[in-house]
Amino acid sequence: MIRVVIGLIVCLVVHCHIAQAQLEGFTYGAQESPSGKEWESPSHIAHNKEQPRATFYSFKSVESARKVLPENSAYWQSLDGNWKFNWVKHPNERPIDFYQPDFDVSNWDDIP
Numbered sequence: 001m002i003r004v005v006i007g008l009i010v011c012l013v014v015h016c017h018i019a020q021a022q023l024e025g026f027t028y029g030a031q032e033s034p035s036g037k038e039w040e041s042p043s044h045i046a047h048n049k050e051q052p053r054a055t056f057y058s059f060k061s062v063e064s065a066r067k068v069l070p071e072n073s074a075y076w077q078s079l080d081g082n083w084k085f086n087w088v089k090h091p092n093e094r095p096i097d098f099y100q101p102d103f104d105v106s107n108w109d110d111i112p
Contacts, residue, residue, distance in 0.1 A: 057070040057073050057075070057076060058073060058075045059072070059073045059074075059075075060073065060074045060075070082110045082111065082112055083110070083111045084105040084108040084109070084110065084111075085108060085109045085110070085111045086098070086105070086108045086109070087109075
């Protein structure tokens with residue numbers, strides 16, 4: 001039984017390592033800073049950039065999952081819309097308690 005468990009653990013570790021293989025062209029932080037010659041090689045497509053991956057969404061029911069779009073999920077919220085924005089010249093001029101739910105942002109600018 002122990003051999004079976006150890007064998008399964010080894011298979012899982014090997015599978016995870018293979019599944020997370022690095023894509024060619026990504027440097028993954030191997031360099032401290034760009035060398036300046038990245039533009040010379042089309043195979044170097046990303047410096048310190050994560051691998052592309054799929055986006056996953058959760059759905060409350062099978063029926064909503066069959067509609068595919070994340071808007072059909074009860075767990076999804078769009079961030080589209082107007083946002084309040086306050087710019088200051090120096091960090092010490094920023095509003096300290098802006099994260100409080102009752103903070104007055106009525107005089108802030110809107111970003112559509």
